[in-house]
Amino acid sequence: VKFVxxxxxxxxxxxxxxxxNYEDEVRNIVDKSVKEMSMEKVLKELNTTWATMEFEHEKHPRTGITIIKTSEELIETLEDNQVQLQNMMTSKYIAHFxxxxxxxxxxxxxxxxxxSIYMEVQRTWSHxxxxxxxxxxxRKQLPEDSRRFDGIDTDFKELVNQVERTTNVIESTNQPHLYERLEALQKELALCEKALAEYLETKRLAFPRFYFVSSADLLDILSNGNDPVT
Known part of the structure; x- marks a missing residue:
């Protein structure tokens, strides 16, 4: 029956x-329409929200390059919207959307x-x-790893310039192969961290009093040539 x-x-x-005479059928149609209207509303809100969601930026103190900041609003919105979408996927009325x-x-x-990986890479690189x-x-004590970090530094700064050109969160993070590039940087940074930790451990073994000194302070001592004598 067609009815306009x-x-x-x-x-x-x-x-x-x-x-x-068709109470069940009518109820199902109305229920489906209400659910679909609700989904349509959520999707419109998603489009509006992420069309204007942008990263915050600040300058790195030593190098002056732009580093990304993520606001609480961004993280909360991202988490909430993913839950909303997951709930929609479980709906029996999802077909149209x-x-x-x-x-x-x-x-x-x-x-x-x-x-997640960008912030980790950025934090490790900065340190x-x-x-x-x-x-x-x-650089003198760890020449090989210093050269490794030089390569990381160049690659990271190129990546920063690429990301900086697109401030919109979705457009910026969904660039082709971005995650893979960050993953490669993360692995290289881990090797540098490992080498640095091993170097500091040799100093602590030689001078046990260094076990009572934080890694940051120990690096400062070593950089200033203040190795104690036995």
Missing amino acids: MDDSTTLADLLNLNLH LQEVSMWQKKLSTADQVI LESIFIGSEDI
């Missing part, structure tokens, strides 16, 4: 449909993963930069 409802539709027209919901799931999941580039003593 417009301004000329009357109550009598509705009664003539005998909808009371499946493609769009899947697209948003992929975009937000990628953003989540990239932000090691002042050591492997700012300390001549470390």
Whole structure:
């Protein structure tokens, strides 16, 4: 039965449909319409939210390059929206919106993963930069790892310039191969961290009193050539 409802539709027209004889079918149709309208509203809100969501930036003190800051609002919104999308995927009324919901799931999941590894790489780079580039003593003691870090430093700064050009969170984090590049940097940084930790351990073995000194203070002592004598 085809029925078109417009301004000329009357109550009598509705009664003539005998909808009371199809109570279950009508209830299912109404329920489906309500659920689909709710999904449509959520997806519109997602589009509006992420069209304007941008990273915050600040300058790195030593190098002056732009580093990313993530606000609490960004992280909370990202988490909440991913939960919303997951709930939508479990709905039996998802069919009409499946493609769009899947697209948003992929975009937000990628953003989540990239932000997580980016912040870790950025934090580790910032810590090691002042050591492997700012300390001549470390560069002399760990020449191979210093050269390794020089390569990391170049690659990271190139990546920063690329990310900086796109401030929108979704566009920035969903750039092709970005996660893989960050993953490679993370592995290289881990090797530098390991070499540095082993170097500090040799100093502590030689001078046990260094076990009572933090790694940061020990690096400062060594960089200034203040090795104690036995």
